Amino acid sequence: MAELKTRPTDASVEAFIDAVEHPGRREDARALDALLREVTGKAPQMWGPSIVGYGRYTYVNSTKKPADWPVIGFSPRKANMTLYIMPGFSERPDLMARIGKAKTSVSCLYFNRLSDLDPAALRELCAWSVATMRERYSTA
Numbered sequence: 172m173a174e175l176k177t178r179p180t181d182a183s184v185e186a187f188i189d190a191v192e193h194p195g196r197r198e199d200a201r202a203l204d205a206l207l208r209e210v211t212g213k214a215p216q217m218w219g220p221s222i223v224g225y226g227r228y229t230y231v232n233s234t235k236k237p238a239d240w241p242v243i244g245f246s247p248r249k250a251n252m253t254l255y256i257m258p259g260f261s262e263r264p265d266l267m268a269r270i271g272k273a274k275t276s277v278s279c280l281y282f283n284r285l286s287d288l289d290p291a292a293l294r295e296l297c298a299w300s301v302a303t304m305r306e307r308y309s310t311a
Contacts, residue, residue, distance in 0.1 A: 177219040200247040228308035254280040258303040
C-alpha cells in the first residue's frame with residue numbers, strides 16, 4: 172500500500188506564499204495565513220508541496236491505518252483558493268448561507284478571492300471548524 176503523500180515538511184511557508192504567482196492570490200494567502208494563525212494559535216507548516224496547515228490531528232484512514240492531517244489549512248491553487256474545513260459544512264447551514272460566493276465539496280471551500288466572502292462568516296466558520304476538531308480529536 173502506498174504511503175500518504177501529504178505529510179508535514181520543513182519547507183518554508185513564507186517562501187511558498189511569496190512564490191504564489193498571482194499577486195491577488197498571494198495577498199489572499201497572506202491574509203488567510205494571518206487569520207488562521209490567530210484562530211488556531213498555531214504557526215503554519217507546509218503539508219506536501221502545496222498545503223499550508225495549522226495544528227495536527229490523527230484519524231484512521233480508509234486502509235485502517237492512523238494518518239495525520241492539519242486541523243485546518245489552505246492551498247492557493249491556480250484555479251481557486253481552497254480552504255480545508257475538516258468537519259465539513261452540513262452542520263453549519265447558517266454560516267454557509269452567509270459565506271458569499273464559494274463552492275464546497277466534502278471538506279473544501281473553494282473561492283476565487285477573499286473579497287467574495289463575508290469576513291465575519293469566514294472567521295466564524297474557521298473558529299467553529301477548529302473548535303469542533305479539537306472536541307472530536309486529540310490535536311497538536
